[in-house]
Structure formats: structure tokens, C-alpha cells
Amino acid sequence: MTEIVLDTLGKDFGSFTALRDMDLTIRDGEFMALLGPSGCGKSTTMNMIAGMLEPTRGQIRFDGKRIDGVPMAKRGVGFVFQNYAIFTHMSVRENLAYGPKAQGMSRAEVTRRVSDIAELLQLTPMLDRRAAGLSVNILQRIAIGRSAAVEPAIFLLDEPLSNVDAAFRAVMRSELKGLQRRFSQTMVYVTHDQLEAMTMADRIAVMDHGRLLQVGTPLEVYNNPSDTFVARFIGSPGMNLIPARVDGDTAHMDGIGALTLTAAPGTAQVLAGFRPEVVHPDDDGPLAMGVEIVEHIGARTIVHLRAGETEVKAVLDAEHTAPREGQAFRFRVDAADIRLFDPATGAAMKRHG
Numbered sequence: 001m002t003e004i005v006l007d008t009l010g011k012d013f014g015s016f017t018a019l020r021d022m023d024l025t026i027r028d029g030e031f032m033a034l035l036g037p038s039g040c041g042k043s044t045t046m047n048m049i050a051g052m053l054e055p056t057r058g059q060i061r062f063d064g065k066r067i068d069g070v071p072m073a074k075r076g077v078g079f080v081f082q083n084y085a086i087f088t089h090m091s092v093r094e095n096l097a098y099g100p101k102a103q104g105m106s107r108a109e110v111t112r113r114v115s116d117i118a119e120l121l122q123l124t125p126m127l128d129r130r131a132a133g134l135s136v137n138i139l140q141r142i143a144i145g146r147s148a149a150v151e152p153a154i155f156l157l158d159e160p161l162s163n164v165d166a167a168f169r170a171v172m173r174s175e176l177k178g179l180q181r182r183f184s185q186t187m188v189y190v191t192h193d194q195l196e197a198m199t200m201a202d203r204i205a206v207m208d209h210g211r212l213l214q215v216g217t218p219l220e221v222y223n224n225p226s227d228t229f230v231a232r233f234i235g236s237p238g239m240n241l242i243p244a245r246v247d248g249d250t251a252h253m254d255g256i257g258a259l260t261l262t263a264a265p266g267t268a269q270v271l272a273g274f275r276p277e278v279v280h281p282d283d284d285g286p287l288a289m290g291v292e293i294v295e296h297i298g299a300r301t302i303v304h305l306r307a308g309e310t311e312v313k314a315v316l317d318a319e320h321t322a323p324r325e326g327q328a329f330r331f332r333v334d335a336a337d338i339r340l341f342d343p344a345t346g347a348a349m350k351r352h353g
Contacts, residue, residue, distance in 0.1 A: 002062050002076070002153045002186050003028045004049060009058035011044050018044045020210045021058065028063075031180050031187045033201035035194060037233070041210040042190045046156050049188060051075050062154070078152035082159040084143040088132040092123055095131055095142050099150035117145045120182070121175060137168040144172075148179055155180065155187045161196065173200055194234050198222070206230050224339070228271060228346040231339070237276050237302065237313045243343065244272040251338070255307045257287040262335045270349065271341040276302070278337035279314035281323075285332035291323045305329055 004026040011019040019041040026032045034042035047053040049060060051072035060067050067075060078099075086095050096117055100110040118124045121141050126134070131142060140160060147155065157176070161169045177200050180187045191197055197204045198218040206214045206221060206229075214226035225231035231239035244251040244259070246268045251259040259272055289305035289312060301322045305312040314331065316322065323329050340349040 003064075004154065004186060004188070005059075005061040005064075006045070006049075007059040007061065009045070009048065009060065010056050011041075011048060011053065012056045018210055019048075022212050024205055024212060024215065026186060026188060027202075029184045029186055031177070031189065031200060031202045033189045033191060033197035033204045034207060035191055035197040035204050035233075036207035037192055039209075040207040042207050043158055045207075046158055046188060046190050049154070050077050050079050050156055075154070076152055077154040077156055078147035078150060080144050080147050080155075080157045080160045082162055084136070084139045084163075086131055086139060086143050086146060088139075089130070091128055091130055092118070092134075092142055093127040095146050096123070096127075096149050099146060103150060113149045113151070117149045120179060121145045121148075137164045140164055141172070144176070144179075148183070151183055151185075153186060155183075155185045156190075157187070158190045159192070162191075162193075169196075176200065195236065198234075206233065208233075222275075224348070225273075226348055228273075228341050231273050231341070235275060237315070239273045239275055239339070240312045241271045241273050241341065242310055242312065244270050246270055246340070251340075253287075253310070256289055256310060256312075257285075259287070259333060259338055260335050261338060261340075269343055271343050271346075273339040273341055274333045274337050276313040276315040278333055279312070279316075279331050280333070281314075281316065281320055281329070282332045283330055285330040287332060288328055288330045291325050291327045291329050294322055294325055296322065303329065 006022050006024045009019060009022040022045065034045060036042050044053065048055050051070060093114060096114045097110050100113050118127055121144065123141060123145060131139060144160060161172055173196060189201065201218060203215060203217055204221050205212055208229050214221055214230050221230060222234050225234060228241055231241060242253050244253045249261050251261060251270065251272045253272065289307040291303060292306045293304040295302040299318045301316045303314040303316060303323060305314060341347065342349055
């Protein structure tokens with residue numbers, strides 16, 4: 001296992017800054033997800049950790065030792081790319097054995113590692129099949145297994161599940177988490193999919209436009225986003241953000257109603273934020289909007305509400321009768337579930353509730 005420290009790490013490509021002064025410590029044996037939209041700098045960060053790119057400024061340290069200029073082959077990292085990179089002319093067994101053989105391991109050790117990884121990733125029945133002709137799902141599983149077979153101290157995965165189908169993606173999330181726990185590796189996982197990050201990672205580093213915005217456990221990032229970008233990006237759907245005027249312990253929202261706060265910043269213009277899941281239908285509730293669209297998604301119903309130009313989403317479970325489109329919908333939001341943001345900067349204000 002290895003601790004990774006990124007110290008004011010930056011990367012420029014000509015006049016374009018891909019990463020700005022990133023400070024991040026990835027703990028020994030931790031599963032860290034780098035999460036953000038395309039172009040946010042997450043893959044650039046991973047490529048510098050791997051040694052495929054050199055930083056423009058700052059340092060990368062493994063267990064306290066600088067690795068500037070250390071080639072990728074000597075960093076003790078395993079890397080899995082978005083597009084599987086395997087030898088299709090070889091059998092599954094030969095692909096899994098490639099790394100351990102290249103490291104000069106004994107035949108018995110190579111056999112053990114191949115057997116263990118194949119069993120863990122459900123590849124045992126096809127060990128002697130050629131990789132050519134296998135499905136994309138299986139090829140990506142082989143790519144993960146080939147890197148894992150050398151049991152690297154650091155395992156880097158760059159969007160490894162983005163090209164596989166949804167059902168297989170759900171299976172692989174569980175298997176990757178099991179793989180990391182079994183070998184106690186420090187794992188860095190790049191993804192734009194917040195569901196992957198939320199379900200797999202010990203902590204999430206949320207990025208946008210080359211900046212690190214927030215680091216925390218999935219629940220910390222979900223419950224207390226650092227700014228409006230994180231609030232909207234995390235969650236499905238993301239957090240509702242409504243212009244409001246705070247007066248005393250009340251946030252007034254034009255055309256909708258008022259929210260009661262347990263603490264307030266005096267008099268201020270704010271964005272009042274609350275998750276769709278904390279909207280409670282209430283015939284006597286203080287808030288009212290019109291139902292625009294109703295989406296039934298299994299046990300959940302997503303209700304799209306509108307009042308003038310303001311939109312709100314509510315997530316209801318099966319115990320609530322779904323409203324009909326065109327109806328008026330009254331609801332409440334508990335004070336403890338409200339977050340306030342500065343409308344000018346987007347930064348979270350002192351927690352309220």
C-alpha cells in the first residue's frame with residue numbers, strides 16, 4: 001500500500017491550464033474517486049500520478065518520496081484505460097499471466113495469481129479461449145485482471161466501465177470494490193459518473209475546470225456540497241437551488257412560499273438548496289408549485305414542478321400517490337435539510353439546520 005500526496009500540482013499545455021495547484025492526499029489503502037465532467041482535469045491528474053505526464057509545477061510523492069522523473073515502469077502502479085488494451089491474439093490465461101511473467105515471477109506464482117484473479121473476476125471458464133471475439137464486457141474484465149495480477153501497490157483506473165453495458169457496469173462496481181479490499185491497494189478511479197463514485201469510493205474528489213472543489217466521503221459531499229456546482233453535479237437529480245430572500249429565520253421564494261431556517265445570516269439574498277429526496281408532500285405545506293412532468297422510475301417517482309421560471313424536482317417513493325400533471329402540489333422541506341449558497345460566488349454559506 002502507498003500514500004499519494006499531490007502538492008500544489010499543476011499542468012499546462014501551452015497557454016491552456018489543465019490543472020491548477022491541486023492539493024490532495026490519497027491515503028494508504030484508500031479508494032479515491034476523481035469525479036467531474038469531461039475536461040475537468042481528472043485524467044490529466046491520473047496520468048501524472050502514473051508517470052505518463054510530467055507536472056508543470058508542484059510535486060507528487062509516494063510515501064513521502066518525490067517521484068519526479070521516475071518512469072512509469074518503476075512507480076509500482078497498475079493502469080486500466082477506458083478502452084481496453086489487451087492482446088487479442090493471446091488466450092485469456094496468457095493475458096492475465098503477461099504481467100507476472102514480465103516481472104520474472106516463478107511459474108507456480110504466475111499460476112496462482114492467474115487462478116486467483118480469474119476466479120475473482122469470473123474468467124475461469126474461458127481461460128483457454130482466445131481474447132479475439134470475446135465481448136467488450138469480457139475484454140474490459142480481462143484488462144482489469146491483467147493489471148491486477150501483478151498486485152500493484154497503486155491501482156489507477158481511467159473510466160474503465162464507460163464502454164460496457166449498464167447491467168455489467170453494476171456487476172463490475174461490486175467486483176472492483178472487492179478487488180481493492182482483497183489486495184488493500186491504494187486505488188484512484190477516474191469517472192464522470194457520480195453513481196460510480198458514490199457507490200465505490202471511500203472518498204470523492206470533485207473537480208471542474210482544472211480545480212479541486214471538494215474532497216469528502218460520499219455522504220459528506222452529498223449532504224454538504226461546497227458550492228453550487230457540487231450541489232448540482234452530485235445526486236440524481238441534483239440539488240434544487242432557488243433564489244430566495246432571507247429575513248430573520250425565514251427564506252422567502254417568490255411565487256412559491258417560504259422556508260423556515262433554524263439559523264440565518266440576517267438579511268441576505270441567497271440560493272436556497274434542498275435535495276429532491278427531502279421534498280415531503282403536505283396538503284398544508286407552506287410551499288406550492290404546479291406539476292409539469294411525472295416520471296415513474298421503478299420504486300421512485302420524479303415529479304418536475306414549476307412556478308414561473310423556477311423549477312424544482314421532487315423524488316417520491318412508492319408509498320406516496322403520484323400527483324397528476326397539471327395539478328397543484330403543496331409540500332414542505334424540513335429546516336435541517338436546507339443549505340444556503342451565495343448567489344454571487346456559488347460558495348456554501350454557514351450550514352443552516
